[in-house]
Amino acid sequence: MPVKTVYSEAYLEAPSHSDKIAMTVPSASRDETYGWLGMFPKLREWIGQRQVNSLKAHGFTITNRSFESTVSVKRVDVADDRLGVFKPFVSEMGRTAKQHPDELIFELLKSGFNSAGFDGKNFFAANHPVEIDGKVTNFSNIQTGTAPAWFLLDTSRAIRPIIFQKREDYEFQSLDDSNSKHVFMNDEYLYGVRARVNAGFGLWQLGFGSKAELNSGNYAAARAAMMNFKSDGGRILGITPTVLVVPPQLESAALHLLNTEIMVGGGSNPWKDTAELIVTPYVAD
Template sequence: MLVNKQNVTDLFTSLKTSFNNAFAAAPSTWQKIAMKVTSTTGQNDYAWLSNFPKMRKWIGEKTVKALEAFKYVVRNDDFEATVEVDRNDIEDDNLGIYGPQAEAAGASSKQLPDEIIADVVNGAFATKCYDGQYYFDDDHPVKKEDGTPGSVSNKGTMQLSAISQQAAINSLGAAETAMMEFKDDEGRPLNITPNILMVPPALKSVANTLMTADRLDDGKANPFKGSYEVFVNPRLKSRTAWYLLDTTKPVKPFIYQERKAPVPVAQTDPQSDDVFNRKKFKFGAEARAAGGYGFWQLAFGSTGTDPAPTA
């Protein structure tokens, strides 16, 4: 094939089509646990998470919720996936190897939010959220009903267990109870209703047993059957950690912040320096995005490092 601008442009149009088709067809799961926030600058400030207004009885003057002195900024990162096309392959009509690469770039671009949110979850035991504490922590600062300072935990250490009814209650049940008892700074329940049990592949069978079995391993009735949707996330790094989430609210436990959605880009000028010096054209995708943490009250994470008591 003659290497000229038109032929190269036609080639990259074909690669773009392969990219777009793969992008559209690729599965993505981040929406299960995260909300999308559009970003218009290099970073977003989520200080508003520190005090979210809730309807109350109007007696006298309105109560204005002031933002606490927390500052939680999520900065956008740059992402790219690039494929080099050798000029000799164009001359020799040896182009079949590039279609699959364009498709792989398209699928990877579609799943970029999945990767970002997985990184956020994997770091949640050691990364700070809007209140200055780790997202999963033993002592998130809160105000008690009488206005005095207190602390609340959304972190556990118990293994997810179906060995016995008591072990299940001490692991999954303890997480469920803790979340449903979270209150606002006026002492009113936040109406947290966990609906997703997220686990790594190593805990898939345990989670499915807890959600489907009539009886647990000790022969006693399973109090958690059908309680939650099991979300097996293969991108989770820990084989023991598990997470109970409430994704029923407008604000989700995790944030996918998008500055620029993945878009295909190409360098098609035969006179460019890369083509002149290295015989390489380029095709790929670029994006700007980041991940962060929403309300910690919507999630409970357990490291799964301690056996759940069976009695």
């Protein structure tokens, strides 16, 4: 089987959550500036002329980064039909490339407690400023505590809490031409994958980060807070939390919260099926 086919099959078959969490934005340059984040004026009754709302120039920029992974294969092993020995390595390159966006996105999500978003505040903060009727009101999308972090997200709309920026997609490359200088001098082939991508924060209103215990009370409070979030101008965004992201150590608590019919201590569980569960080691401490 050709090496590229091995890579491609592994890439296509590898599981990934990135499309559920992030909005993919094509990039045409070294970086992209997202000046429109945070400004979504509400509809008003049309009386007289239109009222034009200017987008705030937040100047939030995501710079693309380059990534690569390369393996070498002795030319004699290929000639002797021993490529099967190296197939798992090439297959793992495909799987790693497919899951690399997950790594970037979820590690960024985990860093949201101490990394700034478009408004200059940490993505998860207690004092996100929103201008309503000429006055600034602070909104919180964080619960403090000492427990392992968990995250509640609204991924139901085109704009997502995380932006995955793609300048050059993941590309499989090979240097196996017998006339190339490297093959001639080293008697080996090179196979690799490269990409130019990065991840950045989208709207903080679409995410909630908690380090409080994952239980029904804290989960309910997080959902209620998100549903009341507003954008500049006072527009209620209509947030509907759809995804709960947890590290492996919270999988049992999350499964009980979202999948069981009966709550601890008795009584029906009102939170059953209220969010899709994603368990990933990339958000673990």
